Amino acid sequence: MAEKKRKKEISTASRLSVAPMMDWTDRHCRYLHRLMSRHALLYTEMVTAPALVRGGAVHLLAFSPEEHPVAVQLGGSEPAELAQATRLCVEAGYDEVNLNVGCPSDRVQSGAFGAVLMKSPDLVAECVTAMREAAGDVPVTVKCRIGVDDQEPREVLPAFIATMRAAGITRMSIHARKAWLEGLSPKENRDVPPLDYPLVHEMKHAFPDLHLSVNGGIGSLETVEDELGHMDGVMVGRAAYHQPYDILGEADRRIFGDTRAPLSREEVVLAMEDYIGRHVAAGGKLAQVTRHMLGLFAGQPGARRWKRVLSEGAHKDGAGFGLVREALPR
Known part of the structure; x- marks a missing residue:
């Protein structure tokens, strides 16, 4: 019963998710x-x-209890090692463990994981089977592309999803672009290959029993609402980082039906005071937190000054929440 409840809760939460983004979606x-x-x-x-199994870098799994529901994304291609890493993630308390089959960076390719695994669906199936056995009642999911290089997405993607379903995967996120492993940088891979939302929508019709989320190029809460007419979930990346309030500020009311009043932008900032105080008192730098806050007032009066004050002062010794308060738009 507890397992069913947990899976239902995390499945509901994934109606709207913030994508895993290197150097961006850290605990702060x-x-x-x-x-x-x-x-x-x-x-x-x-x-x-x-990094977790051979490098012992379990500090990378640290997070605050307030972050729930929170999912960890793993990169790897060795089933036994991924199983060990999954156990560490479950012990750390994550609500979901996700396997990366979408990242196109050279660093990831050289480790034989990420988007290159789209070419090896049977290996991915072995990986997720091992991860599921290690995860117990914690859901294991997959994030993938629609294809890589010269693959034909209309052939590759349904076959890949079918292989994942056969391996016991019930929830996937699909970045609606191909990845070009040679010739395009990771940044270009987020923009240059065309988006194919209709193909991803077709996958929902072809696999009605799976919970499928669409990712890639989603830039507004209105688009999230539109896509939920086709899909079970929507994963937002850069827009949720650069204009977080535009995506998340009204999300609980509009996407989840929560009637509680959302915090205003200023209330969000003030609610960070204790967190920032603890971080700085423990020896952390203000900029490690405030770099994620620069887009809070995007498109609002005072946004430029907010960014400037924080960008210029947050890295200085002794900088604390007083600087954040000073930067607030007036």
């Missing part, structure tokens, strides 16, 4: 995002299984 970013939405599913940056 997630704490900030949680203040704006009580319900959206938040993902960690990708953590590699070798």
Whole structure:
């Protein structure tokens, strides 16, 4: 019963999720995002299984209890190692463990994981089977592309999803672009390959029993609402980082039906005071937190000054919440 309840809760949360983004969705970013939405599913940056298992870097799994529901994304391609890493993630208390089959960076390719795994669906099936056995009642999910390089997405994607379903996967996020492993940088891979939302929508019709989320190029809450007419969930990346309040500020009311009044932008900032105070008191730098807050007032009066004051002062010795208060738009 507990397992069913947990899976239902995390499945509901994934109606709207914030994508795993390297160097961006760290624990400070997630704490900030949680203040704006009580319900959206938040993902960690990708953590590699070798770093956890061989490198002993379990500090990478640290997070605040307030971040729930929170999912960890793993990178790897060795089933036994991914199983070990999954156990560490479950012990750390994550609500979901996700396997990265979408990242196109050279660093990821050289480790034989990420988007290159789209070419090896049977290996991915072995990986997720091992992860599921290690995860117990914690859901294991997959994030993938629609294809890589010269693959034909209309052939590759349904076959890949069918293989995942056969391996016991019930929830997937699909980035609606191909990844080009050679010739495009990771940044270009987020923009240059065309988006194919209709193909991803077709996958929902072809696999009605699976919970499928669409990712890639989602830039507004209105688009999230539109896409939920086709899909079970929507995963938002860069827009949720650069304009977090525009995506998350009204999300609980509009996506999850929560009638509680959302915090205003200023209330979100003030709610960060204790968190920032603890971080600085423990020896952390203000800029490690405030770099994620620069887009809070995007499009609002005073946004430029807010960014300037924080960008110029947050890295200085002794900088604390007083600087954040000073930067607030007046």
